[in-house]
Amino acid sequence: MATVSMGLSFTSAAGAAPEGVRGDPDGLKLVKTKTSLLGTHYWYQQTFKGLPVVNGYYAKHVAKGGAVEVADGRDAVPANLDVSAATTPAAATQTANATVTARARRAAGPNKSLVRQPAATSGAAQLAVIGGPNARLVWNVTSRSTEGVSRSLVDAKTGSVVESKVISDNIDGRGSVFDPNPVVSEQNEKLTDQNDKNQDALFLAQKNVILRNLDGSGKLNGSFVNIKEAKGGIAQSKTNTFVYQRANEKFEQVMVYYHINQTQEYIQKLGFTDVNNESQDFSVDTYAGDNSFYDPSTDMITTGEGGVDDAEDAEVIWHEYGHAIQDDVVPGFGESEQAGAIGEGFGDYWAVTNSIPVSKGFELPCVMDWDATSYTSDEPHCLRRTDGTKTTDDIDGEVHDDGEIWSRALWDIHQSLGRTKANKLILEATFFYDPDTSFAGAAQDTVQAARLLYGKAAAQTVTDAFKARKILP
Ligand SMILES: [Ca+2]
Ligand SMILES: [Ca+2]
Ligand SMILES: [Ca+2]
Ligand SMILES: [Ca+2]
Ligand SMILES: [Zn+2]
Structure with a gap:
């Protein structure tokens, strides 16, 4: 995920909407535009066949003078990856919640009854793609538990949990x-x-x-x-x-x-x-x-x-x-x-x-x-x-x-x-x-x-x- 200095003249892109800018790779979706003292920063989500690629990003930093720097955090996804799910979002949610509950229980140690069944945010299971060497289709499930908010990735073909981690702690x-x-x-x-x-x-x-x-x-x-x-x-x-x-x-x-x-x-x-x-x-x-x-x-x-x-x-x-x-x-x-x-x-x-x-x-x-x-009216004032x-x-x-x-x-x-x-x-x-x-x-x-x-x-x-x-x- 190296930062590549392109040094090209993208001056026309700097002021205008950058979506689909000439020279950008396919499959990027603009998610945020930020302005700083020195320039404008365009953040893209990497997508594959319309689905988000987990952790796949692409950023373009356009300096005031027009110089462009790109940070390419895309992961390779095989072109033939099948994006039809074999499991339901409900099943994925259930699996993810069971994983989150078990982890929260272990974290709680002897106070096991402290841990409530985490309730997944409704509609939280979303199809997504993981790139890289273990590329696959997953359900991305957000759950809440005593540990905070967790993100679990459940294989959409086999139903097994690929990854589950807390993304925000109780604060x-x-x-x-x-x-x-x-x-x-x-x-x-x-x-x-x-x-x-x-x-x-x-x-x-x-x-x-x-x-x-x-x-x-x-x-x-x-x-x-x-x-x-x-x-x-x-x-x-x-x-x-x-x-x-x-x-x-x-x-x-x-x-x-x-x-x-x-x-x-x-x-x-x-x-x-x-x-x-x-x-x-x-x-x-x-x-x-x-x-x-x-x-x-x-x-x-x-x-x-x-x-x-x-x-x-x-x-x-x-x-x-x-x-x-x-x-x-x-x-x-x-x-x-x-x-x-x-x-x-x-x-x-x-x-x-x-x-x-x-x-x-x-x-x-x-x-x-x-x-x-x-x-x-009597002092001290007491209800009882x-x-x-x-x-x-x-x-x-x-x-x-x-x-x-x-x-x-x-x-x-x-x-x-x-x-x-x-x-x-x-x-x-x-x-x-x-x-x-x-x-x-x-x-x-x-x-x-x-x-x-x-x-x-x-x-x-x-x-x-x-x-x-x-x-x-
Ligand atoms: Ca109560
Ligand atoms: Ca008041
Ligand atoms: Ca009192
Ligand atoms: Ca009162
Ligand atoms: Zn009462």
Whole structure:
């Protein structure tokens, strides 16, 4: 693939369209024209009988003065190569995906369940030709997996994989967020929404962060989060830079991406590789009311924009993710009133425990401190708390109210055993819940998980926490 200086006078070609220029070889398709300080650069795709030749290129650099330099990266293709496929694009896609999955699994090592079946981009299998000594007809298949985007070449005659490689890795981007929310980070209960207005105090509450595990598509789409729908359109950046102020609806999308990626990374750090380990779909700012919700029928979390935009408070995002966690681990979870209350209590607890590393001890048991400023007048502003005094004597049949009984028990376990042990045993216990469990049933599962993970003393501590709520006798 030598660069050949031709030194011919192509002055007529320099200004005019170069396609099919005199002296150019046949079978070239102009794909890009670039202009630099010193000239114009014409990039061609090598083709054979109309099909692209993989990696076959031809470039012509035309200097301002008219001098032409050619870079010829074409590969030889036998003139008699048959270009009719004997295998289907669907079969090639399947083979390519199996290869990509196997490789991603090996790369993941012991965390094999981390690897989802990569989904080929629809219509991604394209016929192409490989030149050179192993010239042949192939299907060129693009797949996505935890490794990023892969390109596989599958022999279109025999169906075997000729080559498969990652062409873009999962990458980091940059963003700006509240963490977990402005009330907590600024320790200021006087902040107000003012109808989503940009304010100096709120700008100061923004923090620059790295957005990890993006898939490189230029959207907020990655291993653990997928912004699927959003009011005002999906945020996009060719440089993966997502910096907005809170009045811009895209700010909430960054909040969702960052905080969900964080919490899933935390779950995996605890050792769990199968707790909603997937790219969770979100619909951001698409509900006008002051509510957010998880829809198990579509596995989608929707965040509302009533009052403070819900996704401006990470504790709302984490609460909803709590529902997604339980629905993922226990199919159909929440069939009974008490299971529903456990869902709400766990969501509140999950919000609180995720806030701890960034809260500097400020009002830790207060749930949704920022969102609550638009509907509470008492300070601190809290939608609910995890340190209430309710017991089963106070059950009123409303899942959020009764959830405070459950979240207090989890909070006590957290206080006694510490964050890591508490979260490990609480997540572990969830795997044993029945979809229609009772407080007592789920409490027994939690005691059991404590005993098996940490022994008798820990099990007693957990038992005491549930006894104090009159959940266990
Ligand atoms: Ca906003
Ligand atoms: Ca899910
Ligand atoms: Ca709200
Ligand atoms: Ca809080
Ligand atoms: Zn909820």
